Amino acid sequence: MLDVMLPKLDGFTLAEEMRRRSLPTPFMFLTAKALKADRLQGFELGCDDYLTKPFGLEELVYRVKAILRRTSQHPEPAPAEPSxxxxxxxxxxxxxxxxxxxxxxxxxxxxxxxxxxxxxxxxxxxxxxxxxxxxxxxxxxxxxxxxxxxxxxxxxxxxxxxxxxxxxxxxxxxxxxxxxxxxxxxxx
CATH class of the missing domain: 1.10.10.10 (Winged helix-like DNA-binding domain superfamily/Winged helix DNA-binding domain)
Structure with a gap:
C-alpha cells in the first residue's frame, strides 16, 4: 500500500521506481488525494487499486483480498490458440x-x-x-x-x-x- 503523500518520497515516484525496476509486486494507493487526475495517474503507473481516505476498514480488507485473488498464481483454463x-x-x-x-x-x-x-x-x-x-x-x-x-x-x-x-x-x-x-x- 502506498500513500501518494509520503514524507520523503511521494507514492507516485515510488511506483515509478517499482515499474522501472520491473518489480511484479501488486500495489494499491491509499491516499487523501481524490482528484480524477490523481486517480488516473495512479492507474497509469500500474496500481491494482486506488482507495481514497476516509474509507471503511472492511472495504480495505475486501479490496486487498480481491488484489490477492487476482495476483495469486492459480491455474487457468488452456488457451484456444497455443498448444x-x-x-x-x-x-x-x-x-x-x-x-x-x-x-x-x-x-x-x-x-x-x-x-x-x-x-x-x-x-x-x-x-x-x-x-x-x-x-x-x-x-x-x-x-x-x-x-x-x-x-x-x-x-x-x-x-x-x-x-x-x-x-x-x-x-x-x-x-x-x-x-x-x-x-x-x-x-x-
Whole structure:
C-alpha cells in the first residue's frame, strides 16, 4: 500500500521506481488525494487499486483480498490458440510475438518488454481468446472485479500500452469494437 503523500518520497515516484525496476509486486494507493487526475495517474503507473481516505476498514480488507485473488498464481483454463504444452508453461504465441506470462515478459520483433502483472493478465486473457470479442465489462469484472468509471479508464491505459508494445509486429493487433469491447486479431 502506498500513500501518494509520503514524507520523503511521494507514492507516485515510488511506483515509478517499482515499474522501472520491473518489480511484479501488486500495489494499491491509499491516499487523501481524490482528484480524477490523481486517480488516473495512479492507474497509469500500474496500481491494482486506488482507495481514497476516509474509507471503511472492511472495504480495505475486501479490496486487498480481491488484489490477492487476482495476483495469486492459480491455474487457468488452456488457451484456444497455443498448444497445451506451451500453455502449461505459461507461454503464449501471439502472431510473431511471444508472451512468457510467468516471467512477465513480452517478446516482440527482437525486443523484450517487462510487463506489469496487470498488463500480463490482460494480454494472457486476449491470448486465451484470439479472434473473439471480449466485452469491456467482462474484462473489467474478470481482472478488476469492478466495472466502475475509474477502472474503465485504467483499462484504456493498459490497452494503449499493449498496442504500443505490439505495434512492431504486423501479425497481431488489438482492435476496438466500438461500444462493445476489444478483439485480439492474429494473422494466419
Amino acid at each position: 497445451p504444452a506451451s500453455a502449461a508453461a505459461g507461454v503464449f504465441t501471439l502472431g510473431a510475438s511471444t508472451l512468457a506470462f510467468k516471467n512477465l515478459q513480452l517478446h516482440v520483433a527482437g525486443h523484450t518488454h517487462t510487463l506489469t502483472h496487470r498488463e500480463a493478465e490482460l494480454l494472457r486473457l486476449f491470448a486465451q481468446h484470439p479472434h473473439q470479442l471480449l466485452r469491456r465489462e467482462e474484462i473489467l469484472q474478470r481482472l478488476w472485479q469492478d466495472d466502475g468509471y475509474f477502472v474503465g479508464r485504467s483499462l484504456d491505459v493498459f490497452i494503449s500500452r499493449l498496442r504500443k508494445y505490439l505495434q512492431p509486429d504486423a501479425t497481431v493487433k488489438i482492435t476496438t469494437v466500438h461500444g462493445r469491447g476489444y478483439k485480439l486479431e492474429v494473422a494466419a
